[in-house]
Amino acid sequence: MGNASSTHKISAQDRAILDLKNQRDKLHKYQKRVTILTDQEKAIAKQCLARNDQGRARLALRRKKYQESLLAKTDAQLEQLEKLVGQVEFALVQKDVLYGLQEGTKVLQTINKEMGGIEGVEKLMEETEEARAYQEEIKNMLAGQLSNQDEDEVDAELEALEREVIKLPSVPITQPPVKLKGLEDERIAGEQEEAEKERTRIALPA
Amino acid sequence: MASASQLPTIPVPGTTTPFQFPPTYSFPPFFTPQPNSSTRLSQLQKWSSLIQSWCRHHRVYRLSLIEAVESPLFHNAALRKRISLSEARAILDWMARGEEEGGGGKRSEWIDGGNKTMAWIWWRRPEEWAGIIMDWVEGTGQKNMVLTVYELVEGEGTMSQEFHGMDSDIMLKSLTILVKRGKAQVFGSEGQEGVKFF
Numbered sequence: 001m002g003n004a005s006s007t008h009k010i011s012a013q014d015r016a017i018l019d020l021k022n023q024r025d026k027l028h029k030y031q032k033r034v035t036i037l038t039d040q041e042k043a044i045a046k047q048c049l050a051r052n053d054q055g056r057a058r059l060a061l062r063r064k065k066y067q068e069s070l071l072a073k074t075d076a077q078l079e080q081l082e083k084l085v086g087q088v089e090f091a092l093v094q095k096d097v098l099y100g101l102q103e104g105t106k107v108l109q110t111i112n113k114e115m116g117g118i119e120g121v122e123k124l125m126e127e128t129e130e131a132r133a134y135q136e137e138i139k140n141m142l143a144g145q146l147s148n149q150d151e152d153e154v155d156a157e158l159e160a161l162e163r164e165v166i167k168l169p170s171v172p173i174t175q176p177p178v179k180l181k182g183l184e185d186e187r188i189a190g191e192q193e194e195a196e197k198e199r200t201r202i203a204l205p206a
Numbered sequence: 207m208a209s210a211s212q213l214p215t216i217p218v219p220g221t222t223t224p225f226q227f228p229p230t231y232s233f234p235p236f237f238t239p240q241p242n243s244s245t246r247l248s249q250l251q252k253w254s255s256l257i258q259s260w261c262r263h264h265r266v267y268r269l270s271l272i273e274a275v276e277s278p279l280f281h282n283a284a285l286r287k288r289i290s291l292s293e294a295r296a297i298l299d300w301m302a303r304g305e306e307e308g309g310g311g312k313r314s315e316w317i318d319g320g321n322k323t324m325a326w327i328w329w330r331r332p333e334e335w336a337g338i339i340m341d342w343v344e345g346t347g348q349k350n351m352v353l354t355v356y357e358l359v360e361g362e363g364t365m366s367q368e369f370h371g372m373d374s375d376i377m378l379k380s381l382t383i384l385v386k387r388g389k390a391q392v393f394g395s396e397g398q399e400g401v402k403f404f
């Protein structure tokens with residue numbers, strides 16, 4: 001199936017289908033023959049009527065009627081045969097589909113087997129969890145060790161830093177002369193607004 | 207005597223429009239073997255194409271020479287000219303030879319060997335038919351299906367195809383070519399052959 005390209009084998013099913021189809025062809029041929037016969041009978045009946053021979057015309061028409069009934073019967077048989085051929089061909093398609101499903105399932109199963117089944121996966125997940133927990137422990141241990149040893153040093157450094165930050169506010173004490181200059185400027189009338197702006201500018205760096 | 211309007215004595219399945227003969231058909235020297243070799247070659251080529259298109263039009267696959275010399279193909283009643291049996295044989299002989307042998311490209315083939323009274327006229331060579339049949343099988347999704355040869359030639363499914371009503375011998379010849387190419391397998395008893403396409 002599928003990849004067998006070099007050797008095309010004719011299976012027993014193929015032969016059976018051929019037999020069925022041959023039967024169908026035979027019926028086709030038979031119908032052709034009977035149709036020709038009915039046409040002939042009709043022509044004969046016409047000829048007989050032309051010769052005013054009613055008896056023979058009737059006989060010919062009777063034969064024609066009989067042949068037409070045969071034709072109807074073969075039609076029914078033909079339908080049966082064609083149905084059967086259709087069913088067989090459909091069954092073959094179904095077989096192919098089933099084969100495809102089987103192959104697919106097999107592949108899926110082997111892949112699953114390679115993964116070691118549900119238990120294997122569960123075990124693997126457990127192991128992963130364990131390894132992660134172990135890693136966490138190691139990390140915590142390392143982190144803990146560090147803090148125990150250096151806790152005091154860290155605290156000391158923090159205190160030193162804090163002290164430096166608190167000392168800083170004493171720096172601006174040297175600034176007052178700039179503020180006095182600003183007071184003198186205030187006395188000058190008319191330029192009060194500018195003086196104010198200037199003061200704010202000087203005040204900011206303080 | 208047969209006249210040009212009369213149907214040929216060879217059976218003509220389902221043709222409605224009359225065959226249009228080429229202008230050379232009304233040219234009297236066309237019916238006499240030409241002595242000059244180059245004129246003769248051109249005459250043979252024209253006869254070959256006329257025979258092929260006439261057979262294609264009338265769906266004639268095997269040509270009986272005895273009947274053909276009486277038919278309008280070889281007998282122009284209007285000109286009162288006809289091709290003699292021996293000249294017809296000479297034309298078909300030329301057609302039967304391959305182009306490399308100075309012939310007409312194997313467009314005919316004697317059926318009865320040395321007697322030379324019946325010939326296949328290959329307006330389509332079996333190889334060409336094989337291609338057409340295979341195209342039809344592929345186009346209708348009938349690969350891997352069992353079909354009877356009768357069904358291919360006479361079935362309702364092939365009604366619109368050019369090979370419908372084809373001589374079953376030619377059908378079998380064409381199928382044999384497909385078998386050789388590995389595209390088909392013919393099986394079953396004689397006269398009831400089935401074919402499976404791959």
